[in-house]
Amino acid sequence: MASTFSFDIVSDFDQQELVNAVDQVVREIKSRYDLKDTQTTVELADQSINVNTDSEFTLDSVHNILREKAAKRNLSQKIFDFGKIESASGNRVRQEIKLKKGISQEIAKQISKLIRDEFKKVQASIQGEAVRVSAKSKDDLQVVIQRLKQEDYPVALQFTNYR
Structure with a gap:
């Protein structure tokens, strides 16, 4: 003894579960009626998630979807550090979500x-x-x-x- x-x-956090959650977010954005035509992109980098969309309202919807999919995959909401919302070219907004580890x-x-x-x-x-x-x-x-x-x-x- x-x-x-x-x-x-x-x-x-489990990196593979995060990959799966982001993949589900992308799939839901492509299929949801209110988000289908917004050309929203969600990209998973090494230590961050980059979201590029047409308005802050759409960005809030993407946040909600991301939180929901992460929770279903047993990922804590505390791993997300939502950065400052920046304006991008062509009346679009961009945000970097850092991942805390x-x-x-x-x-x-x-x-x-x-x-x-x-x-x-x-x-x-x-x-x-x-x-x-x-x-x-x-x-x-x-x-x-x-x-x-x-x-x-x-x-x-x-x-x-x-x-």
């Missing part, structure tokens, strides 16, 4: 401080874009997970490498 148990807190140092420090303050038997250490949490008891780790799920952080948290 292991002397200590641990898990990692990360902020990540990884826990920033500031949020990692907040998580680590919360764990240190509330759980004396549990240790938290920041490892790059993840936080490693370890304790002698699995039950303590379960309590930490439940407590962190109650908090509202600006990034989606996943708990991995539970050992």
Whole structure:
């Protein structure tokens, strides 16, 4: 039996599920009556989604479709960072939606401080874009997970490498 148990807190998303969600968005835009003739394009880049359409109203519709398709594929809404709406050529609008991945140092420090303050038997250490949490008891780790799920952080948290 292991002397200590641990898990990692990360902020990540399934890239293939995102590809599928964006593909469904493109298909719905092509088939929906109110969006069919708008020449709207939705392109998935490495760390962002680029939307180019004819009006802000259409852009809002694309946002709603994207959120809906992402939710159906178990992707958190917190991975989307909607950028500034820019005007493009020919009375069109463009927006870059950045994809958030990884826990920033500031949020990692907040998580680590919360764990240190509330759980004396549990240790938290920041490892790059993840936080490693370890304790002698699995039950303590379960309590930490439940407590962190109650908090509202600006990034989606996943708990991995539970050992």
